[in-house]
Amino acid sequence: MMGGAIGMAARRAGSASRVIGVADSQETIHRAKVKGAVDEATLDLRAGIHDADLVILCVPVKTILDAAAAVIPACREGTIITDIGSSKAVIVQQVDSLIHKLKSKVHFVGSHPVTGSEKKGIDSAEMVHLLGAPCVVTPTQQTDNEAYRKVDEFWKSIGLKTVRMSPDDHDATLARSSHLPHVLAAALVCIQTDRSMAVSGPGLRDMTRLAGSDPAMWSDIAEQNALEVSRALKELGQEIVRLSGDIHELAAHGTPGAESARERLFRYLADARQRHEKRFLVAPKVVLPEDNEDIQDVGEPIQM
Amino acid sequence: MMGGAIGMAARRAGSASRVIGVADSQETIHRAKVKGAVDEATLDLRAGIHDADLVILCVPVKTILDAAAAVIPACREGTIITDIGSSKAVIVQQVDSLIHKLKSKVHFVGSHPVTGSEKKGIDSAEMVHLLGAPCVVTPTQQTDNEAYRKVDEFWKSIGLKTVRMSPDDHDATLARSSHLPHVLAAALVCIQTDRSMAVSGPGLRDMTRLAGSDPAMWSDIAEQNALEVSRALKELGQEIVRLSGDIHELAAHGTPGAESARERLFRYLADARQRHEKRFLVAPKVVLPEDNEDIQDVGEPIQM
Numbered sequence: 188m189m190g191g192a193i194g195m196a197a198r199r200a201g202s203a204s205r206v207i208g209v210a211d212s213q214e215t216i217h218r219a220k221v222k223g224a225v226d227e228a229t230l231d232l233r234a235g236i237h238d239a240d241l242v243i244l245c246v247p248v249k250t251i252l253d254a255a256a257a258v259i260p261a262c263r264e265g266t267i268i269t270d271i272g273s274s275k276a277v278i279v280q281q282v283d284s285l286i287h288k289l290k291s292k293v294h295f296v297g298s299h300p301v302t303g304s305e306k307k308g309i310d311s312a313e314m315v316h317l318l319g320a321p322c323v324v325t326p327t328q329q330t331d332n333e334a335y336r337k338v339d340e341f342w343k344s345i346g347l348k349t350v351r352m353s354p355d356d357h358d359a360t361l362a363r364s365s366h367l368p369h370v371l372a373a374a375l376v377c378i379q380t381d382r383s384m385a386v387s388g389p390g391l392r393d394m395t396r397l398a399g400s401d402p403a404m405w406s407d408i409a410e411q412n413a414l415e416v417s418r419a420l421k422e423l424g425q426e427i428v429r430l431s432g433d434i435h436e437l438a439a440h441g442t443p444g445a446e447s448a449r450e451r452l453f454r455y456l457a458d459a460r461q462r463h464e465k466r467f468l469v470a471p472k473v474v475l476p477e478d479n480e481d482i483q484d485v486g487e488p489i490q491m
Numbered sequence: 492m493m494g495g496a497i498g499m500a501a502r503r504a505g506s507a508s509r510v511i512g513v514a515d516s517q518e519t520i521h522r523a524k525v526k527g528a529v530d531e532a533t534l535d536l537r538a539g540i541h542d543a544d545l546v547i548l549c550v551p552v553k554t555i556l557d558a559a560a561a562v563i564p565a566c567r568e569g570t571i572i573t574d575i576g577s578s579k580a581v582i583v584q585q586v587d588s589l590i591h592k593l594k595s596k597v598h599f600v601g602s603h604p605v606t607g608s609e610k611k612g613i614d615s616a617e618m619v620h621l622l623g624a625p626c627v628v629t630p631t632q633q634t635d636n637e638a639y640r641k642v643d644e645f646w647k648s649i650g651l652k653t654v655r656m657s658p659d660d661h662d663a664t665l666a667r668s669s670h671l672p673h674v675l676a677a678a679l680v681c682i683q684t685d686r687s688m689a690v691s692g693p694g695l696r697d698m699t700r701l702a703g704s705d706p707a708m709w710s711d712i713a714e715q716n717a718l719e720v721s722r723a724l725k726e727l728g729q730e731i732v733r734l735s736g737d738i739h740e741l742a743a744h745g746t747p748g749a750e751s752a753r754e755r756l757f758r759y760l761a762d763a764r765q766r767h768e769k770r771f772l773v774a775p776k777v778v779l780p781e782d783n784e785d786i787q788d789v790g791e792p793i794q795m
Contacts (some may be wrong), residue, residue, distance in 0.1 A: 213643040301692040320601035321690045350690055363683055364691035368698050370734060371679065377728050379667055384770050386625045386654055387607040387668035393697045394672050398767040402760035406753055413742035418734035423682050427728030430674060431721045438717035449710060458708035459677035466688050 189271050189303060190245035194224035196345035208233035218309045233261040241341060243298075244270040245282030248278065249407040255282045256293070264292040267334045269341075271300055273365060274411035275325045275354040283329060285446040294334035296356060300347055305399040320352065321345035323361070325354045362415035369405050370420060372397035430455070493575050493607060494549035498528035500649035513539035522613045523592075527771040537565040540783050545645060547602075548574040552582060553711040559586045559599070567787035568596035571638045575667060577606055578715035579629045587633060597655035598638035601629040601658060604651055605669065609703040626651035627665070629658045674724060694774030734759075 194206045208228035210216045216228040229235045235243050236258055244254045250271050258268060272278045279297040286295055302320035304311060322342040326335040339349050352360065375399045379387070409416050436448035498510045512532035514520045520532040533539045540546050540562055548558045556574050576582045583601040583646070590599055606624035608615060626646040631641040643653050658665065680688075680702045688695075699730060713720050739750035 271510045273766075277673075303692065316693065318525055320692060323690055360684070360687045360690055362694050364687035368679065370738070370760075371511045371675075371731065372698065373760050374727060374730050374734060375672065375675065376763040376767050377759065378662070378723065378730060379652050379766070381494050383668035384766065385603055386627055386656075386664055387770070388624060389620065390672045390701050391668050392771050393700055394676065395771070396697055398760075398763040399772070400760075400764070402757050402764055405760055406757040409738050409756060410741045410744075410749075410753060413738050413740075417735045417739035417742070419682065420731050420738060423678060424728045424731030424735055426678050426682060427675065427724050427731060429728075430678060431724035433730055434674070434713050434717050434724065435721035436717075437714045438721070440714075445714075449714060453706050453710040453712060455681065456677050456702075456704075456709055457676075459680040459699075459702040460704070460706055462683070462688065463680050463699050464674075466691070467696050467699070468703070481749075483737065491731075 188307055188309065188311040188315060189300070190243070191219060191222060191224040191309040191344065192247065192315035193243060193271075193300075194318060195222060195312060196218065197341075198223060198228060199227070200345050202341060202344040203241075206241065207235050208239045215309050222309065224309065224312060232257055236261055236266070238263065239266055241337065242268045244272075246270075247401075247407060248272040248274050248411055249404075251278050252285065253283045255285055257292055259286060259291045261369050262293045262366040264289070267291045267337055268293055268295045269298045269338045271298060273299060273361065273408045275299060275323070275357040275361075277411045279325055279327060279354040283327070286339065294331040296330055296335050296338040297321045297357075298338060298342065299325070299357060299361065300342065301361070305397055305401075307401060320347055320439060322349045323352050323357050324349050325352055325357050327354065352486075358412045359415045362412055362419045365421045366405075366408055366412055366416045367423065369397045369400055370409065370416065371423070372400075445468055492611055492613065492615045492619060494547070495526060495528040496619035496621060497522060497549065497604075497649065498523065499526060499616060500621050501645075502527060502530070504649050506645060506648040507545070511539050511543065512635060517528065521612050524734055526613065526616060528613065528616060536561055540565055540570075541567065543570055545641070546570060546572045546603070548572065548576075550574075550777075551705075551708045551711060552576040552578050552715055553708075555582050556585045556589065559589055563590060563593055563595045563597055566595070566597045570597045571641055572599045573602045573642045575602060575664065577603060577712045579627070579661040579665075581715045583629055583658040585633060587631070598635040600634055600639050600642040601661075602642060602646065603627045603629070603661060603665065606651075607746060609701055609705075611705060622650040626649055626653045627661050629656055629661050630655050631658065632666070663719045666716055666723045670709075670712055670716055670720045671723045671727065673701045673704055674713065674720065675727070689772045727783075759765040766793050 189209065194208060197203045197206050205226045208219045208225035209232050210219060210228055210230060219225045219228050220264065241427050242258055242262065244251055246254045251272050255268065270278060274418050275297045282295045286293060300320060300322040302316055302319065304314040306314055342349050372395045376395050433451055436444050439445045496510065498512060501507045501510050509530045512523045512529035513533060513536050514523060514532055523529045523532050546562055546566065548555055550558045555574050559572065574582060579601045586599045590597060604621065604624060604626040606620055608618040610618055628639065628643050646653050676699045723737050737752050737755055740748050743749045
């Protein structure tokens, strides 16, 4: 899904002279061609990447290290490798160590485009909205500066809004904004009775959409970022228990305690609405590649 | 918004010989006519309802009693009154008491169509999806059976799937499926940092959509259903704290404790996905009014 979405966007934006897809089935190759996600595609990893300028590993977090281990020895010197994994500290550390161990002359830069859907596979590629979505890029002290710059420019060229963070900062931040919501959506389903599930509307449907995600993929992400996800969940759980106590006080209609609890709840909901609207209701500034001054110095399109 | 949506649907389905809107501004009357939500509309409550068969109170929960107090004395004998409030026990008890006190010959039946959006006003009427949505109807021991049957049939005639519950059952059930999600969406916004809010994707956006709802309206609903909302929130909060502990164990990579925590988390996410898909991915059976055998005995269209 993500590889297909990125391929389509790169071809539309002219970000690459050739987009080569490496797939695990002829069916995926066929679908990728039909969708215009690739210029060429192959089942042969080595043939696909041997002359690439940029390799993007679009595989689940737990297999990124294996994918990197297969890719690195097959790349020519100077190839830049990036990924799209939802966790970064473990992945960046593992891949950097591997490159060091193999004494390879490739460059790795961790990336995480913060978009997607609960679906998988090339046929869901159109569900991914790349334009205006954030993309965290996580260089470290060891990262080659030119490689970082090229990866950053590639994401910008297909319309993403890049943000630079350390891998640890990324994991602490995304634990809250992405990993926790996936676990929370499941918890929200699990506390429903069969009856409350049946008598529910678009609110519950949208709030539990992420519960439709792949359980193995999200167990892996939670595992790779366990301490931060655990910390964020604990904070939210305690906040909800506190709110439960506050709302309990509302039942004592007409008392000063109930009045003050009502006032607190109103202010809490009003603050949340304000923060929510500030982030999500303001139309995001969409920078189309041709208008993006930042990328005028890219030079030649990057060959993926 | 809800009044407009119901008016449009009733006119399309031929559920009423005339749909009369009572609005609080000429602008709303104008917009309702442009949208085809009403046959006639007026600012004069008494003129609007004096000959109605069915009056639907489409106002926020806290003003339903006031609306009923204005409506009841203006209705002719036998008029059926219903509402669309998100809480039921307090409203049904209050309106039934009022009718008793006024020795009025009107009939009240509580309703709650479980659909809507975070918006308000007639211009958002198209955002409301009525077709296939659940509608809880809450008769009590005192409710006139014929009035209950007509309200039930009206909702079915515009495509809703009615469910009969006692007002208390409704409140316990909807606390989980609707009221809690509204408070949870706010909590999920409030635990975000400015940075995590900025680096978030469609998952957080959809899970916090309800945080855009009217804070006064939802404070009122929480107040009217405080004990049940508080109970459901406490259960969810404790579940999340428990999950936080489980996920913390995942950090001890390679230990038997981490292995078993991984297995539990995977099964938890997999169960949630299964329940989620069962409810939301199976296309709802849509019964169009003309195919709905249940309503062939309605006789004359009801005048609203």
